Amino acid sequence: MSTLINGFDGDGIVTVNRIILRPEFTVDDLEMRVAEMCENVKTYHSDTGFIGGFVVLNTGRISNEGSTVGQAVTSPLKDREALIVTFWKSLEEHEQSHRSETFQPLFRRVLDLCENGNEEIAYRMLWSGRAYTPAEAADARAAKERYFKAA
Numbered sequence: 209m210s211t212l213i214n215g216f217d218g219d220g221i222v223t224v225n226r227i228i229l230r231p232e233f234t235v236d237d238l239e240m241r242v243a244e245m246c247e248n249v250k251t252y253h254s255d256t257g258f259i260g261g262f263v264v265l266n267t268g269r270i271s272n273e274g275s276t277v278g279q280a281v282t283s284p285l286k287d288r289e290a291l292i293v294t295f296w297k298s299l300e301e302h303e304q305s306h307r308s309e310t311f312q313p314l315f316r317r318v319l320d321l322c323e324n325g326n327e328e329i330a331y332r333m334l335w336s337g338r339a340y341t342p343a344e345a346a347d348a349r350a351a352k353e354r355y356f357k358a359a
Contacts, residue, residue, distance in 0.1 A: 212336035216259045216295045222331045223302060225292040228285065228324040235265065235287055238321055242292065245314040249294070252310055257301025261294035288323075299330050 229238060242263055249258055268286025283289075296302040305311055319326055340348060 212338060213260045213295050216333070216336075218333060219297075220259060220333065221296050221299050221302065222333055223292075223294045223296065223328050224331065225326060225328045226324065227290045227292065227318070227322050227326075229288045229290070229321055230323045233321045238265075238290060238318075241314070241318045241321060242290075245311070245318055246292075248308075248311055248314050249305060252308060253301075253305045256304065257297040258305065259295040259297065261292065263290060263292050265290045302330070 227238065229235070246261065246263070249261075265287065266283055266285045266289035268282045270281060270283055272281075294302070296305075306315065339345075
């Protein structure tokens with residue numbers, strides 16, 4: 209496995225929260241509350257198991273080349289669905305962060321935005337990686353050609 213997130217190894221966990229915004233809230237509301245919560249995690253948990261993370265927002269666009277369930281062109285959850293993905297050394301350290309007095313009020317403010325409640329699922333990383341450099345890509349293609357023909 210190649211490391212995509214610096215400092216995250218195969219023994220860690222990845223947590224994913226799925227948020228669907230209630231109609232009365234905006235993406236700005238989400239960004240502000242998630243930024244406050246994430247800043248808290250970085251400040252208080254960078255030395256107690258937190259490795260990194262990111263937040264993504266549904267753009268409304270659907271890949272027809274990568275989808276096998278119909279050929280929709282837009283998602284009805286555009287600008288309403290977000291994923292909060294975090295990387296931790298262990299589930300135990302993650303759980304401890306959630307019990308933090310500084311974290312809980314900020315977490316509840318994010319949950320107030322959610323139409324769907326919350327279920328945070330922990331995953332084990334099977335693979336991650338960065339793209340090859342142009343030279344690495346050329347070498348990889350040449351090796352495939354050379355060894356694929358030999359097989």
